[in-house]
Structures are given as structure tokens and as C-alpha cells.
Amino acid sequence: xxxxxxxxxxxxxxxxxxxxxxxxxxxxxxxxxxxxxxxxxxxxxxxxxxxxxxxxxxxxxxxxxxxxxxxxxxxxxxxxxxxxxxxxxxxxxxxxxxxxxxxxxxxxxxxxxxxxxxxxxxxxxxxxxxxxxxxxxxxxxxxxxxxxxxxxxxxxxxxxxxxxxxxxxxxxxxxxxxxxxxxxxxxxxxxxxxxxxxxxxxxxxxxxxxxxxxxxxxxxxxxxxxxxxxxxxxxxxxxxxxxxxxxxxxxxxxxxxxxxxxxxxxxxxxxxxxxxxxxxxxxxxxxxxxxxxxxxxxxxxxxxxxxxxxxxxxxxxxxxxxxxxxxxxxxxxxxxxxxxxxxxxxxxxxxxxxxxxxxxxxxxxxxxxxxxxxxxxxxxxxxxxxxxxxxxxxxxxxxxxxxxxxxxxxxxxxxxxxxxxxxxxxxxxxxxxxxxxxxxxxxxxxxxxxxxxxxxxxxxxxxxxxx
Amino acid sequence: xxxxxxxxxxxxxxxxxxxxxxxxxxxxxxxxxxxxxxxxxxxxxxxxxxxxxxxxxxxxxxxxxxxxxxxxxxxxxxxxxxxxxxxxxxx
Numbered sequence: 001x002x003x004x005x006x007x008x009x010x011x012x013x014x015x016x017x018x019x020x021x022x023x024x025x026x027x028x029x030x031x032x033x034x035x036x037x038x039x040x041x042x043x044x045x046x047x048x049x050x051x052x053x054x055x056x057x058x059x060x061x062x063x064x065x066x067x068x069x070x071x072x073x074x075x076x077x078x079x080x081x082x083x084x085x086x087x088x089x090x091x092x093x094x095x096x097x098x099x100x101x102x103x104x105x106x107x108x109x110x111x112x113x114x115x116x117x118x119x120x121x122x123x124x125x126x127x128x129x130x131x132x133x134x135x136x137x138x139x140x141x142x143x144x145x146x147x148x149x150x151x152x153x154x155x156x157x158x159x160x161x162x163x164x165x166x167x168x169x170x171x172x173x174x175x176x177x178x179x180x181x182x183x184x185x186x187x188x189x190x191x192x193x194x195x196x197x198x199x200x201x202x203x204x205x206x207x208x209x210x211x212x213x214x215x216x217x218x219x220x221x222x223x224x225x226x227x228x229x230x231x232x233x234x235x236x237x238x239x240x241x242x243x244x245x246x247x248x249x250x251x252x253x254x255x256x257x258x259x260x261x262x263x264x265x266x267x268x269x270x271x272x273x274x275x276x277x278x279x280x281x282x283x284x285x286x287x288x289x290x291x292x293x294x295x296x297x298x299x300x301x302x303x304x305x306x307x308x309x310x311x312x313x314x315x316x317x318x319x320x321x322x323x324x325x326x327x328x329x330x331x332x333x334x335x336x337x338x339x340x341x342x343x344x345x346x347x348x349x350x351x352x353x354x355x356x357x358x359x360x361x362x363x364x365x366x367x368x369x370x371x372x373x374x375x376x377x378x379x380x381x382x383x384x385x386x387x388x389x390x391x392x393x394x395x396x397x398x399x400x401x402x403x404x405x406x407x408x409x410x411x412x413x414x415x416x417x418x419x420x421x422x423x424x425x426x427x428x429x430x431x432x433x434x435x436x437x438x439x440x441x442x443x444x445x446x447x448x449x450x451x452x453x454x455x456x457x458x459x460x461x462x463x464x465x466x467x
Numbered sequence: 468x469x470x471x472x473x474x475x476x477x478x479x480x481x482x483x484x485x486x487x488x489x490x491x492x493x494x495x496x497x498x499x500x501x502x503x504x505x506x507x508x509x510x511x512x513x514x515x516x517x518x519x520x521x522x523x524x525x526x527x528x529x530x531x532x533x534x535x536x537x538x539x540x541x542x543x544x545x546x547x548x549x550x551x552x553x554x555x556x557x558x
Contacts, residue, residue, distance in 0.1 A: 126472035133468045146474050155471045183476040192474045223534035274474040456532040 001027060001059050003035040005102035007077050008059050012036040014082065014092045021086070023063075030058065030105045050106040051115045057101040061085060076101035117157035123171055124157055126192055141196070146274055148266065148294055152196040163191040166201030167208065168467045175208055176215035178276030179222035180283040185211070185275045190267070193274055197267035197295070202245045203260055206323060209465040210235050210268040210297070213325035218459040224327050224451065225278040228285050231451040232292035234328050234368065235265050236435050238311035239321030241465055242299035249301035251439030254331050254370065254446060265295030290330045292448070297323075298437055304373050305436045307386040313434075314462045321465035326368050326433055327458040328448035336375070337443040342382035345375060346389065349445065350396035354426055356449035360404040360414045362424050366431040366450035366460065372438035375445050390434065397426040428454055489550065492523040498549035499525060504533040504557030511555045533557070 001008045001015075016038025019025045028049050029041035044050055053062070057075040061082065065071050074081045077099040083091045106115055116122055131140045141152045153159065164171055164187065171188035178185045187208065194207050214221045214233050224231055237247060248258035256262065272278040280286065286293065302309050311322040334352045339345035349369065356367050371379075379389050401422040406414030415424075431453050438444075451458055489495055497518050499511045515525045528545055530537045545552055 124472060126474075127477050129471050129473050131469045131471070137469045137471075140469075141471075154469055155474060156469065157472060160472050178476075181476065181478075183478070185476075188472075189474070189476075192472045196474055220535055222536060227534065270474070275476045277476070452532075452534050457534045 001036055001041065002030040002102070002105060003032040005058050007099045007101045008036070010095060010099055011059055011077050011082075011092070012038050014095070015039050017088070017091060018086060021088070023086075047106040047111060047115060048119070050104055051119055055104040056107050058104050059101055060104070113158040113162050116161055122157060122161060124160060124188060125172065125186070126160075126188060128157075145279075146196065146270075148270060148273060150266075150294075152270075153198055155192045155195040159195045160188065160191050163195050163199065163201050163204055164188065166191075166204035169208070176211050178211070178215055178272060179278065180225055181275075181277040183275050183277070185271060189275055190271055193270040194263075194267040197270050198259065198263040199267050200245070200259070203264050203267070205321075205465050205467055206235075206237060206241065206245070206260075206264050206297070207267040207271075209323045209463040210264060210325060211271055213323060213461040213463045214268060214272070216461050218455070219325055219327070219461045220458045221272060221276070221278070222283070224458060225272070225284045227451065228287045229329075229451055230286045230288040230290040230293070231327050231329050232290055232294070232296070233265065233268065233325045234292050234448055235268070235297035236310055236324045236326065236368070236433075237264075237297060237299040237322075237465075238302065238309045238316065238324070239319065239465065241321040242302075247297070247299040249299040249304075249437045253298045253301075253437040253439075254296075261298050262296075264297040267295065269293065269295035292328055292330055298370075300435045301373065301437045305376055306380055307389075307436065310433065310435045311462060313386060314460075316462060316464065322462055323465055324433070324460055324462040326366065326448070326460040327451045328366075328368055329450075331370065331446040331448050334445040334447060335443075336445075339378065339443075342379045342384055342389075342392075345378045346392045347396060349393055353393075353397060353432075353447060354399065356426075356447060358413060360406075360411070362399055362404065362415065362426050363428050363431075364452060365427070366433065366453040366458075367427060368433045368435065368448040368450070370435050370437050370446040370448070372442055372445050373436070373440050374443050376436055386434065390432070394425070394427075394432065397432070398423050399426055433460060486551075492518065492521045492551070494522060494524070495550040496524045496526055496548060498545045498552040499527050500537065500545065500552060500554040501527065501529040502533040502555060502557060503530050507555040507557035510557070511553075514553055514555075 015027055015036050019039045027039050027041040028044040029035050030044055033043045060075050062070055063072040074085055079092050079097050083089050105111055131137055137154045138151055169187045173187045174184045175187055175190055176185055194204055245260050247260045278284055300310050312318055316322040336348040339348055357365055401419040401424050404414050405417055406412055501507050501511055518525050
């Protein structure tokens with residue numbers, strides 16, 4: 001019974017009649033120990049009895065045999081049913097014939113997870129860690145080395161259960177083998193780290209796809225950690241899930257302000273840290289580090305461009321949810337506020353891209369170019385599609401080897417003399433990745449420069465995001 | 468009191484004792500592992516010269532790429548053929 005239910009209030013006097021009958025009656029109340037008024041009730045405000053009897057509706061009337069086994073149950077108020085149940089044909093004759101009951105508090109979302117975690121065989125395998133009563137929960141997590149430097153949400157069993165509702169995968173399903181310690185990670189362990197990162201349950205499928213992507217041999221997460229270069233994984237998300245989970249492809253898409261953009265990558269990186277053992281100063285040897293090492297995701301603005309998406313260019317069907325992991329440093333701007341023709345702007349892009357990492361570094365690194373809407377409009381106005389744009393840009397990304405040989409111009413960095421006389425591409429074939437995102441105003445685009453590219457280093461990986 | 472789930476891999480690191488340091492390198496085989504990064508060979512060539520002067524036998528090895536851990540077969544080869552190993556960084 002609960003007071004906050006009109007049907008329970010309706011049957012209150014009926015309980016008084018039953019209490020005076022031959023069969024012993026015990027009434028449990030969920031929300032107010034002074035209710036019902038016709039009989040005294042047992043306090044079940046912690047919902048223990050309700051949970052253990054799987055009560056879904058109040059009022060529920062049960063008959064329990066001498067051995068404690070339930071023999072019969074009816075839910076809500078039905079005059080015929082209550083009369084038949086009790087054998088009292090006068091019972092409730094002044095009441096309406098039928099009233100449905102109300103939702104029981106133990107199945108209310110506000111209580112269900114906590115009750116499941118408290119009483120259920122929740123299937124969670126992770127070790128329980130109890131913080132001492134004098135410990136501050138947030139400091140306790142820093143003290144145990146679980147944090148990337150930012151505060152974490154405490155991964156209580158209730159929160160982890162709620163997180164696991166974001167995927168259809170079983171908690172004990174193995175997602176990946178996480179470098180550098182090469183540890184099998186389960187969906188449950190990822191969920192624990194996703195809670196800490198601040199994810200909502202609906203982000204979990206994207207986090208799982210991200211982890212699968214970085215834990216491939218091609219992506220080479222071990223190398224990303226161990227290198228002294230300051231690179232980390234950037235995740236570009238395509239497909240309807242971008243909007244369904246509220247990712248931001250617009251103003252400040254590469255910055256702060258959106259929970260999904262900032263916590264999905266963080267969840268992947270916290271898993272690499274806590275499960276894989278990839279911690280700065282240990283296997284992680286980056287000279288400077290980069291915000292991409294905190295974890296970083298953004299969606300492509302598919303609606304705002306007539307081009308096929310990054311994922312489609314990489315072989316994913318239109319409308320399919322997918323994530324592409326690319327190893328890069330943080331973004332830097334391409335500032336061109338004067339170009340009004342596609343030819344001028346693509347030339348600007350090329351000149352900026354030619355300097356990534358070092359003007360003399362060629363064919364060794366990938367780059368991710370993020371075109372803003374205002375810049376994109378120049379190419380769309382000229383009728384360029386993704387293929388035309390790529391062709392025009394790559395044609396301008398050729399370098400005269402003579403200009404970049406080691407020692408030329410008094411700079412010892414450069415390529416060996418043996419390349420003299422050749423014309424060389426800045427990026428390996430397929431090494432330039434192009435996405436569209438950003439706010440509606442601003443004649444700026446962004447470049448993320450990569451790391452050692454290709455099979456000898458890191459190859460970008462695209463994964464479908466499955467529920 | 469708050470109960471949380473352990474976000475780590477819950478494993479205990481295995482403790483492996485370091486190999487005994489040899490008194491002398493004379494007659495022993497020392498592996499030199501080049502990680503395939505520019506100028507690592509400059510360092511290893513010099514080390515090979517110095518080891519030769521100590522009457523050590525030198526075997527040279529090379530990782531396919533510096534960005535990835537040495538393949539398990541290569542690690543096994545070095546472990547079975549050498550008494551000691553020196554891994555070069557580079558640059």
C-alpha cells in the first residue's frame with residue numbers, strides 16, 4: 001500500500017473489514033507509516049519486502065500459506081476478485097467495481113537501481129571497494145590513482161547497473177584486449193570507467209566502439225602511449241547516434257561545453273589507464289602530452305554539408321552509426337578570412353597543411369582536417385564534392401625534395417640527400433582525413449596533425465557503433 | 468560509507484627477479500637490439516666496438532618498427548641466444 005495512490009485510499013476501509021475476519025492480515029506501507037488508517041501497517045518504506053515479493057502495483061493482495069509460500073495474488077482493486085479471494089460477498093459493495101492500482105515504489109526508477117544493487121544477484125563481477133566513512137569519496141578516487149587529473153563520478157553499483165542499460169551486450173562480454181598490459185576488458189569494466197568519466201548510459205555503445213577501435217593492432221595504442229610524441233586518439237562520430245545522444249557538431253564542437261563530446265573519449269582513456277595500465281610516467285612517455293590524451297570526441301556536421309561523411313568515405317553505409325579513431329595531437333587553426341574562391345582557399349589549406357609538425361616532415365604522418373561551415377560554403381558554392389576537394393588539395397600537397405634535404409638552409413632536420421630531384425607528397429596515400437564541423441560563423445578551419453602513420457605506426461580505424 | 472566498483476584490472480603485478488649480473492662479459496654473448504629509429508645504429512656500432520674490446524661476442528637484432536613492442540619471436544630468439552642484451556633508443 002502507499003498513501004500516494006487513490007486506489008489504495010479507496011480500499012483502506014476494506015482492509016479494516018479484512019482485519020476483523022478469520023484470516024490473519026498483515027499490511028505493508030511503502031510511503032507513510034500512518035497509512036492505511038483502518039489498520040496498523042508494517043513499515044516497508046525501505047521497500048525491502050516489496051522488492052523481495054516483486055510487487056509491481058499497489059495495492060497488491062497476497063495469500064501466503066503456512067509454509068510462507070505465496071499461494072495467490074491480485075493487483076489493483078477489482079470488487080469481484082477481492083470478494084472471491086476472501087469469500088466475502090459483501091466486501092466493498094459501496095466501492096466502484098474496478099480501479100487499476102498505481103506503480104509500486106520498488107519499481108520506481110528512483111529506487112529500482114539501488115534495490116537491485118542492494119538485494120539482487122546483479123551479475124556484477126568487479127571487486128567492491130568500500131571507502132571509509134571518514135574518506136571523501138572524490139579524494140578517495142584520486143588517492144587510489146584512478147583519475148586522469150580531473151574529478152571522477154563514484155562508480156557505485158547502482159550507477160554501473162544504470163550505465164549497463166545503455167547497451168544490449170552482456171556485462172561479461174569481452175570488448176577488447178587493452179594495451180599496454182594486454183588485459184581482457186569486459187563491458188562491465190568499461191561501464192565502471194564510463195561512469196567515472198561522466199558518461200550517460202546512452203553514450204556507452206560509442207565508448208565500446210571507441211575502445212574496440214583503439215585496441216586493434218593497426219591503431220597501435222601501445223605505441224601512442226609509449227611514444228615521446230604528444231598524441232592521443234581523437235574520435236569522429238558519424239550517423240544518427242550523434243544527435244540521439246546530444247553530441248555537438250556546431251559552435252565549440254572541438255572545445256568545452258558538451259557532455260558527450262568530452263566524456264566519451266575520456267571513458268576510453270580512463271579504461272586504457274585503469275585496465276590497460278597506460279599511465280603517464282610509466283609506459284606513457286609523452287614529452288609534453290596533449291589534450292587529445294585526456295580523450296576527445298566530436299561528431300561530424302553531416303546535416304550542414306552536401307558531401308558524403310567521413311565514415312562513408314571510409315566504407316560505412318549512409319545512416320549507419322560509426323566512429324573513426326585517429327591518432328593526433330591537439331587542433332590548430334587555419335586562418336583564412338579573405339579567400340572567396342574555392343581555388344584560393346584550397347591553396348591556403350595546402351600551405352598550412354604542408355607545415356604540420358615540420359615543413360620537412362613528409363609522408364610520415366597523417367592529418368585530420370576539420371573544415372568549418374563558412375569555409376565549406378566556398379567549396380560547395382564552386383560545386384566541389386568531397387572527391388574533387390581531395391583531388392585539388394592533394395595536388396597542392398607535393399613538396400620539392402631539394403627544398404627539404406637535411407642541411408639545406410642551415411637546418412639539420414630534413415630528408416636524406418638520396419631524394420634529391422624528386423617531388424614527394426606531404427601525406428601518404430589515404431593519410432589525409434577530412435571532416436566537417438564547427439559553428440556557423442568563423443572563417444577558420446582546424447588541423448589535427450598525426451603521428452607515425454601507416455602500418456609502421458598507427459592506422460586510423462573505423463568501427464560501426466552497435467547497440 | 469560508499470561502495471564502488473573497482474575500475475582497474477584487479478591484477479597483482481608478477482614479481483620477476485633480475486638475472487644475476489655477470490662478473491665479466493668475456494666469452495659471453497651480448498645482443499644489441501636496434502629499435503629501427505634513425506641513428507640508433509650509431510650508438511650500437513660504438514657499443515659493439517667497446518664490447519669487442521671486452522672479448523664479448525656480439526649478436527645484432529632489429530625490431531621491425533620502433534612504434535610497437537618487439538615481436539614475441541624476436542624476444543624469444545634474443546633470450547635463447549644471448550647472455551645479456553642492450554636495447555638502443557635513438558635520435
